[in-house]
Amino acid sequence: MAIDTANIELWGDNIPWLCGLREKGRAAFKQYGWPNAKTEAWKYSYFNKKEFEALHIDNTPHHCDCNGHCHCHEKTATPFAAYGIKFCNGKLATEDFDLPAGVSVKPLVEALFGGEAKKYLNKSFDMAKFPFAALNTALIENGLMLVIERGTKLDLPIFIYYHQHAQAANLYNIRNLIIAEKGAKATVVEYYEGSAEQPYLQNVVNEVFIADSARLNHYIWNKEAKVARHIALNSVQIRQNGYYEAFVAQSECALCRHETYIELLQKGAAAEVNGVYRLSENGKSDITTNVCHLDEHTNSHQLVKGVADGSAKAVFQGKIHIAPNAQQCEGYQQHKALLLSDEAEIDAKPELEIFADDVQCAHGNTCGDLDAEQLFYMQARGINMAEARQILIKAHTDDALGKISNKNVQNWLLEKF
Amino acid sequence: MEKKLLEIKDLYAGVAESGKEIIKGLNLTINAGEVHALMGPNGAGKSTLAYLLAGKADYAATSGNVTFAGQNLLSLKPDERANAGLFLSMQYPVAIPGVSTNNFLKHAVNAKRKYMNLPELDAAEFLKLLRASAQELGVTTEMLKRELNVGFSGGEKKRMEMLQMQLLQPKLAILDETDSGLDIDALRIVAEGVNKLHTSENSLLIITHHLDLLNLIKPDAVHIYYDGHIVQSGGKELAEKLEQSGYKSFVEA
Numbered sequence: 001m002a003i004d005t006a007n008i009e010l011w012g013d014n015i016p017w018l019c020g021l022r023e024k025g026r027a028a029f030k031q032y033g034w035p036n037a038k039t040e041a042w043k044y045s046y047f048n049k050k051e052f053e054a055l056h057i058d059n060t061p062h063h064c065d066c067n068g069h070c071h072c073h074e075k076t077a078t079p080f081a082a083y084g085i086k087f088c089n090g091k092l093a094t095e096d097f098d099l100p101a102g103v104s105v106k107p108l109v110e111a112l113f114g115g116e117a118k119k120y121l122n123k124s125f126d127m128a129k130f131p132f133a134a135l136n137t138a139l140i141e142n143g144l145m146l147v148i149e150r151g152t153k154l155d156l157p158i159f160i161y162y163h164q165h166a167q168a169a170n171l172y173n174i175r176n177l178i179i180a181e182k183g184a185k186a187t188v189v190e191y192y193e194g195s196a197e198q199p200y201l202q203n204v205v206n207e208v209f210i211a212d213s214a215r216l217n218h219y220i221w222n223k224e225a226k227v228a229r230h231i232a233l234n235s236v237q238i239r240q241n242g243y244y245e246a247f248v249a250q251s252e253c254a255l256c257r258h259e260t261y262i263e264l265l266q267k268g269a270a271a272e273v274n275g276v277y278r279l280s281e282n283g284k285s286d287i288t289t290n291v292c293h294l295d296e297h298t299n300s301h302q303l304v305k306g307v308a309d310g311s312a313k314a315v316f317q318g319k320i321h322i323a324p325n326a327q328q329c330e331g332y333q334q335h336k337a338l339l340l341s342d343e344a345e346i347d348a349k350p351e352l353e354i355f356a357d358d359v360q361c362a363h364g365n366t367c368g369d370l371d372a373e374q375l376f377y378m379q380a381r382g383i384n385m386a387e388a389r390q391i392l393i394k395a396h397t398d399d400a401l402g403k404i405s406n407k408n409v410q411n412w413l414l415e416k417f
Numbered sequence: 418m419e420k421k422l423l424e425i426k427d428l429y430a431g432v433a434e435s436g437k438e439i440i441k442g443l444n445l446t447i448n449a450g451e452v453h454a455l456m457g458p459n460g461a462g463k464s465t466l467a468y469l470l471a472g473k474a475d476y477a478a479t480s481g482n483v484t485f486a487g488q489n490l491l492s493l494k495p496d497e498r499a500n501a502g503l504f505l506s507m508q509y510p511v512a513i514p515g516v517s518t519n520n521f522l523k524h525a526v527n528a529k530r531k532y533m534n535l536p537e538l539d540a541a542e543f544l545k546l547l548r549a550s551a552q553e554l555g556v557t558t559e560m561l562k563r564e565l566n567v568g569f570s571g572g573e574k575k576r577m578e579m580l581q582m583q584l585l586q587p588k589l590a591i592l593d594e595t596d597s598g599l600d601i602d603a604l605r606i607v608a609e610g611v612n613k614l615h616t617s618e619n620s621l622l623i624i625t626h627h628l629d630l631l632n633l634i635k636p637d638a639v640h641i642y643y644d645g646h647i648v649q650s651g652g653k654e655l656a657e658k659l660e661q662s663g664y665k666s667f668v669e670a
């Protein structure tokens with residue numbers, strides 16, 4: 001059956017507030033209209049509506065469609081010491097979370113049922129501006145509510161593994177709420193891995209709330225199946241002296257759009273949004289950021305490094321907004337890309353929107369080929385051209401990975417990305 | 418019996434893009450086991466010759482030919498030339514940000530081993546090999562961890578070139594002003610490196626402006642190079658004459 005968000009039966013449709021929220025999501029999605037070449041925020045990364053309409057929603061309660069052949073209930077193997085959680089084809093597969101005191105993780109349905117989720121859902125962004133987050137809200141059901149309780153300092157990262165392997169053009173709709181309470185410190189890793197040969201769409205919304213003096217490291221690797229699409233909104237609110245360190249690594253797929261929307265709400269709030277993309281065939285990557293400095297003494301730093309080869313297309317849209325009252329802020333943004341073929345394309349749209357006068361802001365954008373002198377030097381030492389290029393490309397992307405403060409995560413990506 | 422290692426015949430060459438001629442009728446033969454010195458004024462085309470031999474795409478030959486170890490050198494790619502045993506210690510070594518010196522050297526050593534059908538060295542084996550050579554050349558472990566040539570002083574860069582020469586054991590090493598800008602200790606280190614590489618099989622072409630290095634290594638031949646070709650060849654006495662009376666005496670002669 002083709003997609004029809006109004007006729008999908010979801011868990012909890014009998015809960016009035018939830019049903020109402022979904023209805024609002026549907027309305028906002030419809031109101032926005034299907035993004036196309038004329039939609040400013042989506043002009044580089046829209047896709048065909050017919051392909052969207054051909055998607056299926058698997059709203060059955062079972063965890064995945066692999067008839068008992070998959071290992072989705074087995075304990076998640078993590079690439080380094082971590083607390084593992086697994087989603088299998090869009091559904092939570094982990095039953096036993098095995099987390100230390102001070103951390104609570106619940107399937108989203110449980111937090112919807114208990115009502116704890118209500119306080120946070122749709123509180124960090126305006127659906128009218130984010131069509132796929134509106135769609136996500138219309139279909140809200142799968143996901144997690146993760147709370148790092150007051151003062152808790154988590155010893156190991158929480159590693160959330162999303163495995164897409166069903167041979168179906170499904171729409172996977174994930175909504176996570178991540179809450180770092182006052183003084184809490186934690187690292188959350190999200191690893192999206194797809195092996196399907198069907199053009200599924202992964203539609204993710206993370207709402208992140210960082211309380212006073214809390215710190216969250218949030219690392220995301222989008223490694224979806226080549227034919228798949230991945231659209232995500234990371235919407236983040238940071239309070240006094242809170243710190244958010246984000247990193248997004250984008251592997252190649254039909255479309256991978258990762259959007260970060262951050263509100264630095266109070267004095268001392270700071271965020272880092274770094275990332276890397278590497279495209280070599282015909283995929284598309286979009287990293288979009290919008291960092292809003294809404295109070296004085298708030299800081300943000302962004303470094304995104306990318307590579308586009310073949311006939312791939314990459315987009316970086318980065319915006320820094322500084323409100324009139326937000327004096328003495330620092331906002332820095334850098335995008336550096338390697339454009340390795342004539343058919344590849346990179347679009348960069350840096351934007352500074354500054355309404356305060358006593359601030360330090362800068363953005364930089366470079367785009368170019370590999371350095372011929374460096375390539376020759378390596379060849380003169382016996383290294384062939386193909387290998388020399390790979391060494392330089394890796395050096396380029398490794399530079400961004402160097403920003404990851406958690407060494408285990410950094411080493412994992414240095415080796416595998 | 419003399420075995421020709423490098424033979425340059427009637428070579429004309431210049432800038433590939435503009436066609437500007439820089440090398441004009443050069444003839445030079447270096448036999449296996451010989452050390453040759455090439456001296457010439459600034460802008461004579463010494464580095465151009467070195468780059469052309471190493472295969473830098475900016476330069477191209479218009480006529481003449483170059484044979485190296487029995488092969489038509491100019492038909493080979495730069496990496497093939499290196500693996501065939503040609504090494505160029507560059508006048509201006511290139512910095513490669515983001516690539517550690519260690520890692521770079523390992524790639525270079527293993528490229529050569531692959532070419533020779535030898536198994537690649539793993540990290541531990543490579544480190545052992547590297548440590549021995551690095552120590553002799555006064556290259557510290559700290560330097561090896563740094564990004565290649567990034568922020569290295571002039572002398573440190575030259576030591577790094579010598580370290581690479583030692584690791585790669587070329588048949589022919591071309592040293593393009595490796596002795597320029599070196600302190601006395603470093604100069605001695607370079608001379609030792611040259612003398613160590615110099616066997617009955619391995620040869621060197623030393624491009625230099627100074628007598629100091631030549632006093633330490635005893636060249637078999639000295640060539641005076643002017644305006645793209647060799648105007649006179651002889652022994653070390655040519656270098657001494659040059660030191661005293663400059664290039665004028667050779668050009669007018």
Ligand SMILES: Nc1ncnc2c1ncn2[C@@H]1O[C@H](COP(=O)(O)OP(=O)(O)OP(=O)(O)O)[C@@H](O)[C@H]1O
Nearest residue numbers: 432437439457458459460461462463464465466475
């Ligand atoms: N890519 C190039 N384009 C244009 N001119 C060039 C290029 N490379 C070299 N030249 C010119 O060719 C001439 C020879 O340069 P080269 O560097 O070979 O001299 P050199 O003998 O090594 O001098 P030095 O002793 O100063 O190192 C110079 O006039 C130089 O400006």
Ligand SMILES: [Mg+2]
Nearest residue numbers: 463464465508
């Ligand atoms: Mg020169």
